[in-house]
Amino acid sequence: MRTAIVQFPGLNRDRDMVDAITKIAGNAPELIWYTETEIAKEVDLVIIPGGFSYGDYLRAGAIAARAPIMDAIREKATQGAGVLGVCNGFQILTEAGLLPGALMRNAGLNFVCKMVELEVTNSDIRFTSQYNKGQVITCPVAHHDGNYFANETTLKTLEDQNRVIFRYANGTNPNGSINDIAGITNETGNVLGMMPHPENLIEEAHLNVDAKSFDGRALFESALGSITGTGAGA
Amino acid sequence: MTINNTKPITPELIAEHGINEEEYEKILELTGREPSFTELGIWSAMWNEHCSYKSSKKWLKTLPTEGSRVIEGPGENAGVVDIDDGDVVVFKMESHNHPSYIEPFQGAATGMGGILRDVFTMGARPIAAMNALRFGDPDHPKTKHLVSGVVAGIGGYGNSFGVPTVGGETNFHKRYNGNILVNAFAAGIAKADQIFTSRAEGVGLPVVYLGAKTGRDGVGGATMASAEFDENIEEKRPTVQVGDPFTEKCLLEACLELMASGAVIAIQDMGAAGLTCSAVEMGAKGNLGIELDLDKVPVREESMSAYEMMLSESQERMLMVLRPELEDQAKAIFVKWGLDFAIVGKTTDDLRFKISHQGEQVADLPIKELGDEAPEYDRPYMEPGIYSPLEPEQIDEPEDYNQALLKLMASPDICSKRWIYEQYDTMIQGNSLQRPGGDAGVVRVDTNGKKALAFSSDVTPRYVDADAYEGGKQAVAECYRNLTAVGAEPIAATDNLNFGNPEKPEIMGTFVKAIEGIGEACEALSMPIVSGNVSLYNETHGEAILPTPTIGGVGLIPDYEQTVGLSGAEKGDVLFLIGTHGTHLGQSIYMRECLGLEDGPPPEVKLDFERARGEFIRATIRNDNAKACHDLSDGGLAVAIAELCIKSGVGADLSLTRRNDNYAPHAALFGEDQARYILAIKESRANLFAANAEASGVSFEKLGYLGGDTLKIDDLISISVKELENAHEAWLPNYMANA
Numbered sequence: 001m002r003t004a005i006v007q008f009p010g011l012n013r014d015r016d017m018v019d020a021i022t023k024i025a026g027n028a029p030e031l032i033w034y035t036e037t038e039i040a041k042e043v044d045l046v047i048i049p050g051g052f053s054y055g056d057y058l059r060a061g062a063i064a065a066r067a068p069i070m071d072a073i074r075e076k077a078t079q080g081a082g083v084l085g086v087c088n089g090f091q092i093l094t095e096a097g098l099l100p101g102a103l104m105r106n107a108g109l110n111f112v113c114k115m116v117e118l119e120v121t122n123s124d125i126r127f128t129s130q131y132n133k134g135q136v137i138t139c140p141v142a143h144h145d146g147n148y149f150a151n152e153t154t155l156k157t158l159e160d161q162n163r164v165i166f167r168y169a170n171g172t173n174p175n176g177s178i179n180d181i182a183g184i185t186n187e188t189g190n191v192l193g194m195m196p197h198p199e200n201l202i203e204e205a206h207l208n209v210d211a212k213s214f215d216g217r218a219l220f221e222s223a224l225g226s227i228t229g230t231g232a233g234a
Numbered sequence: 235m236t237i238n239n240t241k242p243i244t245p246e247l248i249a250e251h252g253i254n255e256e257e258y259e260k261i262l263e264l265t266g267r268e269p270s271f272t273e274l275g276i277w278s279a280m281w282n283e284h285c286s287y288k289s290s291k292k293w294l295k296t297l298p299t300e301g302s303r304v305i306e307g308p309g310e311n312a313g314v315v316d317i318d319d320g321d322v323v324v325f326k327m328e329s330h331n332h333p334s335y336i337e338p339f340q341g342a343a344t345g346m347g348g349i350l351r352d353v354f355t356m357g358a359r360p361i362a363a364m365n366a367l368r369f370g371d372p373d374h375p376k377t378k379h380l381v382s383g384v385v386a387g388i389g390g391y392g393n394s395f396g397v398p399t400v401g402g403e404t405n406f407h408k409r410y411n412g413n414i415l416v417n418a419f420a421a422g423i424a425k426a427d428q429i430f431t432s433r434a435e436g437v438g439l440p441v442v443y444l445g446a447k448t449g450r451d452g453v454g455g456a457t458m459a460s461a462e463f464d465e466n467i468e469e470k471r472p473t474v475q476v477g478d479p480f481t482e483k484c485l486l487e488a489c490l491e492l493m494a495s496g497a498v499i500a501i502q503d504m505g506a507a508g509l510t511c512s513a514v515e516m517g518a519k520g521n522l523g524i525e526l527d528l529d530k531v532p533v534r535e536e537s538m539s540a541y542e543m544m545l546s547e548s549q550e551r552m553l554m555v556l557r558p559e560l561e562d563q564a565k566a567i568f569v570k571w572g573l574d575f576a577i578v579g580k581t582t583d584d585l586r587f588k589i590s591h592q593g594e595q596v597a598d599l600p601i602k603e604l605g606d607e608a609p610e611y612d613r614p615y616m617e618p619g620i621y622s623p624l625e626p627e628q629i630d631e632p633e634d635y636n637q638a639l640l641k642l643m644a645s646p647d648i649c650s651k652r653w654i655y656e657q658y659d660t661m662i663q664g665n666s667l668q669r670p671g672g673d674a675g676v677v678r679v680d681t682n683g684k685k686a687l688a689f690s691s692d693v694t695p696r697y698v699d700a701d702a703y704e705g706g707k708q709a710v711a712e713c714y715r716n717l718t719a720v721g722a723e724p725i726a727a728t729d730n731l732n733f734g735n736p737e738k739p740e741i742m743g744t745f746v747k748a749i750e751g752i753g754e755a756c757e758a759l760s761m762p763i764v765s766g767n768v769s770l771y772n773e774t775h776g777e778a779i780l781p782t783p784t785i786g787g788v789g790l791i792p793d794y795e796q797t798v799g800l801s802g803a804e805k806g807d808v809l810f811l812i813g814t815h816g817t818h819l820g821q822s823i824y825m826r827e828c829l830g831l832e833d834g835p836p837p838e839v840k841l842d843f844e845r846a847r848g849e850f851i852r853a854t855i856r857n858d859n860a861k862a863c864h865d866l867s868d869g870g871l872a873v874a875i876a877e878l879c880i881k882s883g884v885g886a887d888l889s890l891t892r893r894n895d896n897y898a899p900h901a902a903l904f905g906e907d908q909a910r911y912i913l914a915i916k917e918s919r920a921n922l923f924a925a926n927a928e929a930s931g932v933s934f935e936k937l938g939y940l941g942g943d944t945l946k947i948d949d950l951i952s953i954s955v956k957e958l959e960n961a962h963e964a965w966l967p968n969y970m971a972n973a
Contacts, residue, residue, distance in 0.1 A: 009480070009483075009484050009571060009572060010394070010480045010483055010484070012394070012395070012396025012483060012662060013396070013662060015663065016662065016663060016664045019664060019681050020664075033570075051394075051396065052393075052394040052479070052480060052483075054480060055394060055478065055479060055480025055481075056394070056480075057480065110386065110389075110657050111386075111389045111390070111393055111657050111658075111659070112656055112657065113393075113656055113657070113658060113659045113660050113661060114656050140661045142393070142659045142661060142662065144393070197661070199664070200661045200662075200664050202664075205664075205665070205667060205678055205794065206664065208667070208668070208669065208801075209799070209801035209881060
């Protein structure tokens with residue numbers, strides 16, 4: 001299993017993601033600068049982490065989505081490698097057309113950082129196999145533009161094909177997302193975009209008054225196909 | 235197009251630059267002739283209050299700044315303190331008050347930008363931020379707009395830059411109606427042998443401009459921040475800079491890469507008075523002259539004059555002295571990050587600051603004198619009067635203690651600040667062990683290690699106003715307690731001294747006494763001041779703010795598993811009070827919120843008690859005997875207990891039994907006597923704990939047990955924790971929703 005993390009100027013949770021992958025996979029991922037045009041063929045998981053690529057200027061993710069590396073990511077996705085976009089990564093994937101819909105400004109108009117609850121609505125894809133379907137997990141969010149929207153046809157397709165992977169649960173939708181959508185996948189289930197940050201809830205030190213178990217870890221254990229240490233709910 | 239530098243120097247022009255007659259005489263003498271327009275601007279930028287500390291320097295020198303852990307004290311961009319294992323913490327707090335009142339979003343944003351640059355200029359990656367905010371009366375028509383703008387500005391910058399905000403404070407008081415305070419704190423981590431400073435070394439070496447381009451924003455900003463406000467304040471809006479956190483994040487990464495490459499000899503960020511201040515500082519500290527060619531400066535706008543370029547406060551810029559053989563490598567790093575890299579001058583051995591623009595020499599000034607010969611004033615001061623004692627029996631009891639407690643919990647100063655801190659990224663970097671809402675923020679130093687740092691920002695301005703000396707002591711003592719309450723050893727502090735017009739003897743007197751109190755407490759509690767900032771002239775229409783010397787403290791935690799917060803208490807635990815029953819209600823939140831009175835002296839701070847009790851608390855936490863801890867401050871014992879119950883989600887059944895002869899229930903519950911804590915101890919350890927306390931000689935009292943869902947104290951208080959929580963959480967969101 002080889003993991004690559006893509007770096008755009010302005011991303012700021014790349015180090016968090018590197019740390020999570022290193023701790024869970026046991027070795028460090030490779031870093032790919034956005035001007036590159038190729039990703040090694042051994043790489044089978046590409047992650048676009050969170051942050052503010054290009055300051056979110058113009059529109060969150062819009063500039064990064066047109067960077068040279070995106071064609072290589074598109075090709076990886078077509079070849080069936082795993083592609084994970086978290087927060088700004090999700091915004092970039094929608095802007096690049098790898099996932100449908102758009103992330104709008106939060107309904108409350110303010111940036112929001114807190115713990116939310118997520119229902120794992122589909123545990124059949126490679127990113128969620130270590131969760132149980134219907135399981136409710138805790139996860140941090142930290143974003144200004146996480147209000148997912150898609151038109152009726154797209155929404156119906158997403159719901160019919162069981163492509164909503166995470167939904168905000170128990171009234172914790174922090175941003176007004178339609179259908180409480182927190183994360184979606186593509187038709188083939190190898191591209192996942194999500195607003196919450198599982199990489200910030202992967203170990204004992206991340207536990208606090210709002211998070212009693214490191215529920216984010218199982219996502220990476222699923223994606224990496226390796227189980228090291230204890231899983232979700234430990 | 236040629237830009238003229240021959241604007242005539244008239245008395246009006248000199249006055250507009252905030253330079254008085256005596257100062258101008260000295261400028262004439264040091265320049266050796268009449269200064270050019272650009273030179274006048276440079277003198278004014280270097281000699282204004284903000285940059286020169288001319289009114290405060292005499293008193294700042296009295297503060298304790300040394301200690302076994304201190305590596306760099308005041309004078310650099312930020313203080314540097316040893317935290318063992320070859321690691322250092324680099325930190326500072328700085329105000330951005332005037333700009334934030336004029337344009338709250340950009341003012342607060344660029345305040346964040348400035349303090350973050352101060353930290354990473356020294357080679358440290360920022361790991362934590364805090365902010366101390368003071369707004370006017372909630373009912374004042376501008377307050378909501380300012381709260382909303384300032385919070386969005388801090389969040390907008392810090393979140394995008396990628397530093398977690400882990401603490402802070404927010405007060406409301408009518409004395410800030412025309413002059414809010416925005417004090418931003420940042421801390422970073424570096425290796426002790428990889429610290430960078432502004433001291434230039436070597437003659438004939440390239441001076442390099444890094445970062446964003448220079449525009450006209452902020453021209454004269456530092457001079458604006460050194461004057462009182464009047465009704466023409468709106469006209470000052472163009473002097474506020476505009477922040478670009480994206481560029482700052484790129485600048486951070488580029489600078490850290492550059493520093494690792496070995497190309498940096500000296501580096502200085504461009505903050506107040508931009509290019510002028512940074513160049514003079516690098517030259518003067520290194521005993522070198524500096525020559526700059528302004529035609530090489532990357533500019534955002536055409537036809538900028540030398541005066542504008544030298545005084546621009548455009549953000550996200552740095553100046554450095556480069557090791558010439560590494561020029562190509564250094565430049566490649568900045569190209570990679572899409573930032574400007576331009577050689578704009580060189581170091582010289584003539585101790586002159588020479589500026590050329592369009593082939594003309596527009597300034598030629600003695601570089602040391604620009605900084606070192608800045609006027610230093612021993613301003614006349616008048617020691618403020620103090621209140622006569624106010625005994626509990628002179629102060630009304632509440633008719634209903636439950637209603638009084640609920641009122642305090644929902645009061646603007648005590649209520650939950652969740653509405654604010656949820657707009658800040660508190661979790662980025664994955665090291666935030668305790669986030670805002672507790673006594674101190676706690677951050678893991680290394681993602682693979684056990685060491686952690688605690689951060690707290692404190693001052694009680696109403697105490698300082700009532701008694702500057704005791705109030706100054708209290709600011710340090712409360713910071714010490716907040717760090718202690720999470721199990722941290724306080725190791726150093728930064729101060730951000732916000733006061734009114736120092737030319738008024740009574741304001742100067744408050745300043746002098748507050749410094750005296752701060753110094754004494756820092757000495758007694760071993761918290762040297764390693765960096766800081768002074769903000770004077772915080773007045774509008776002649777009315778000064780409450781004197782607000784904010785203390786930002788840092789504490790060291792060798793093993794983060796030996797920390798506690800407010801949330802660890804459980805049913806069956808025993809609650810102890812460390813210290814004695816409250817007796818002091820003067821200047822209390824109870825008096826202000828329940829009786830509408832701001833009267834009496836503030837509580838006295840006994841520094842020997844603070845130290846002894848603090849050491850006892852830390853030992854208790856580190857021996858794993860405490861499950862939760864909270865210091866007592868605003869609102870006294872009842873508020874502290876209520877906060878602990880809310881955070882831990884448990885009720886309590888408590889009784890105040892060790893009553894002395896003059897026991898007064900309202901003072902016992904709401905008195906703000908200092909040097910006190912509450913601790914939740916596991917029942918099986920309670921006897922051991924009591925024996926330890928007895929042996930240590932600290933006063934303590936077993937208050938009772940935690941459990942149930944109601945907080946009961948004697949026959950005075952009985953309120954469900956849910957109701958307390960609702961009151962505590964509701965005020966701020968409700969207030970902001972009715973904008």
